Structure formats: C-alpha cells, structure tokens
Amino acid sequence: MKASRFTFHVSRFTFHVSPFTFHLPRFTFHVSRFTFHLLRFIKQYWGLLIALTASLVAYGGLVHLHLRTGTLTFGNVPITLRWYALAFIAYLGALIWAEWRRGLSLKVIFAAALLFRILLLLTLPTLSGDVYRYLWEGHLAAQGVSPYAYPVNSPQLDDLTIPWRAQVDHAWMASPYLPAAQFLFAAIAWLFPLHPFFFQLAMVFFDLLTGLLLVGLLRLAELPAYRSLIYLWHPLVILEVAQGAHLDAWMIFLLFLALWLTFTKRFPKVAPWLAPLVLALATLTKGLPILVLPLLFWRWRWRQFILYGLIIAAIVVPIGWRVGWGLTGPLSGVGLFGALRIFAGRWNFNSGLFHWLETSLAGWGVVSANSWGKRVISTVMLASLAAVWLKARGVQNARASLRLMAVPFMFYILLIPTVHPWYLLVLLAFLPFFPPAGSESRWRWLAVAPWLYLSWAVALSYWTYLNPLDLREFEWVRKTEWWPTLGLLIIWFFKNNWRY
Secondary structure (H helix, E strand, C coil): CHHHHHHHHHHHHHHHHHHHHHHHHHHHHHHHHHHHHHHHHHHHHHHHHHHHHHHHHHHHHHHHHHHHHCCCCHHHHHHHHHHHHHHHHHHHHHHHHHHHHCCCCHHHHHHHHHHHHHHHCCCCCCCCCHHHHHHHHHHHHHCCCCCCCCCCCCHHHHHHCCHHHHHCCCCCCCCCCCHHHHHHHHHHHHHCCCCHHHHHHHHHHHHHHHHHHHHHHHHHCCCCHHHHHHHHCCHHHHHHHHHCCCCHHHHHHHHHHHHHHHHCCCCCCCHHHHHHHHHHHHHHHHCHHHHHHHHHCCCCCHHHHHHHHHHHHHHHHHHHHHHCCCCCCCCCCCCCCHHHHHHHHHCCEECCHHHHHHHHHHHCCCCCHHHHHHHHHHHHHHHHHHHHHHHCCCCCCHHHHHHHHHHHHHHHHHHCCECCHHHHHHHHHHHHHCCCCCCCCHHHHHHCHHHHHHHHHHHHHHHHHCCCCCCCCCHHHHHHHHHHHHHHHHHHHHHHCCCC
C-alpha cells in the first residue's frame, strides 16, 4: 500500500516536470535571440557606447570628487582637469563616430545630454562663485530692493542677510548684471527656496531649450540636425551650465530664440515682432547679443529696429533714473552701470592678443598701456564688425547668415581683456553651423578646429585657483591656450580665405 502511494506521487511529479522541460528549449531560443540582437547592437554602435561610457565615468568622477572633498577647485584642480580631459576625449570620439556614421538619433543626443547634466546637478557650484551673487541679488529684488543701489557688504542690507551673502565675490560693489538678468534672478528667488540647486536647474532647462532651437535652426540652414551634438554634449557647456549655473545659458537661449523667430517662416504675423523683443531681453542680460544686430540690418525692417530700441529704453531708463547710472564719479560700483564700468576699466584675466598687445605697449614705454591697448582692440573690433556687415549684404541663405553671425563672437573672444571659460559658450552654440553640408568640402572642419581646441584648453585657466593664497596667472597656461588656437586660425584663413 505504501509503495503504490509513493509510485503515485512520483508519477504526478514527473507529469508536472515534463511541461517545464518542454518549455526549456523555447526559453533557450529566446535567450539566444536576445544575445544575437545584443551582440549586433554592440557591433553596430560600439564607438558610441565607448564614448558614452567614458563620458559617464568622467562626469561620475567629477561628482565623486565633489562629494568627497566639497570642491572642484584649489588642491583638486589637477584631478578636475583630468576628468575634464577624459570627458573631452569621449566627446570628440562621439563626434567623430557620428560624422563617420553620418547620423545619430536626436532622442539619444538629448537623453545623454540630459543624463550628463543631471549628474552634475548633484554638485554645488565651486568652479565659480557667480551663482551666489545671483542668489543674493534675486533675494534683494524679491524683497523690493534694487541690487544696483547698494554694494553687497553695505550695512544697510544687514536686515536682509542670508547665509549665501558671505560667499558673494567682490562684495564691495553692487550688481554688474543687466535688468533682464535681474528679472530671472528675482523670478527664481520668488518661486523656489534660496539654494544654488534651483539656479542650476533653471540654467539646465534653458540650455536644453537652446538645444531644441539649435535643431530647428540647423534644419532651416539645411544642415544635419544631429550636429546639435557639438553643443549639447560639449563638456565645457555641461560643466559651466549644470555645475556653474552660469547666466550665459539664459542669454544664449534668448539669442537663439530671437534668431529662430527671425529665420522661421512660421507665425509670419507674430514672429517679426517677437524677435526684437526677445533680442532686447538677450541684450539686457549680458549685452553681448548686440553683436548680431548689424547683421540683422539686412533681414529686419526699420520698425523692428525701432521696437528693439524702444524696449531697451523702456526697461533701462526708469531703472537708471531711480538708482543712478554709475557712469561718472568714483568707481564705487553703485548704479546701473557702475559695476560694469569697473569691469571694463580694470579687470584683465586669461586674455590672449590683448595681453601681448598691452605687454608690448608697456615695453615701448607707452603710458597707460592698458587704456591704449583697449582703444586698439576696440578699433579692431569695430573694423571687424564693419567688414562682416558688408560681407553679409545680400546674403539670404540661412546657413551663410548664421555662420557670419558667429564671426563677431570669434573676434570678441580673441580680443577681450578677460576670458573666463564660460565666455566661450555663446560661440560654441554657433559651431554646429560650421561643419560642411553634403556638397561642401571636408576642409570646412578647419573652421571648427581652433574653437574646439580652445574650448578644451581654456579650462586650464582654473589652474589660477590651485592655491587660494596665491591667485595668479601662469604664462604656460596662456601659451597653451592661445598659440595653437591662433595657429589653427591662420591655417583656416589661408586654406579657405574666410569663406562662410
């Protein structure tokens, strides 16, 4: 009796195991197909996967360094620059792979761009202290106090103090930022808690919107949309926007929105009037977008220029009358343009051509070599704007127009007395328009090479902050940045004769 019951249970167990055994070949078949597709995917996208992996390692290394030590500067500068170099090599690899394959999905480009930025949102800004001034000035504006009226360290502001106030650089002067920047600072301070993260988040948001506008402009210029990778995956853009929270992201977004409204054929009744409004706001953020205005002479109507001027006057004049203009008197840094006056007159950091011109003038015994150097540079800048303006006459092609619009920014970077790494961001946003279209020579990449090199080398200027007790510039850094850049520009000039 017991033996038969045992036999019965064994039979039932065998019955249940048999269907499982029957399904094993099907499971093995699905695993095999998955392995086959995975291997085929790796074989097809191996270059991109290596570049993405190296990028994630580099940005992860920066995040780990920050979380472990609390800063990316001072004694950590050499390690920071190593991680940046790895990210830049991976970026070049991705760019070469995309050009070799003649394409890359926009979904992949934007997904990776977002992921890289999210990683650096885990850090606090340490490569620059600008965000702490944004916080302070936004706080003042939200409280109804003009950031142009008092220096940061004024005792009259003690009742409004916040912890971030102590971290503001150049606390002896009032705001150097123009009104449209103050609108943004006040909006973020009013909507969110007073913390650098929300400024980082806002700048990343505007930066990704710039990427979308860039895709639209590339299509209008009849260039491949995947070239937006040149901007969206650039390590300098990612570092200075997501980690540094620099205001340039807001300025570039407004500038490119104005350009898109200018070139697009959509919304023909609204776009021509929105473009001057948006460009006016871009100009009143940092002033630099005014460099495209002469080139818009051939595309805008007079009524658009008048609207642009009226908007600027309507914003600037009431503020200037209320808090003062800051254009005369002692250099106290108070007033609408008081801090900018100090910046234009005294600050000099990491410059190339200006530094060597100033040094030469001083060696020749010229009194006030700095002032004379700035006069020479201003003359050259005006002459270059005039030359580009004349060259743009009659150019209706969107591709050629956008390429010409980048040229004033190139001269600006070459000639200005102060070149911080984030100053290059606006020029990097124009670089996707310079590589060749299908019918153009591959030599057109020479137009991109000088600025790609400089965008890597300019990060070496952070070597200044290696020792907080001895902040100084290094001549080897200047030569490493500028000599190869100028050499590549000369090669481009003789090879292509500046044809855009």
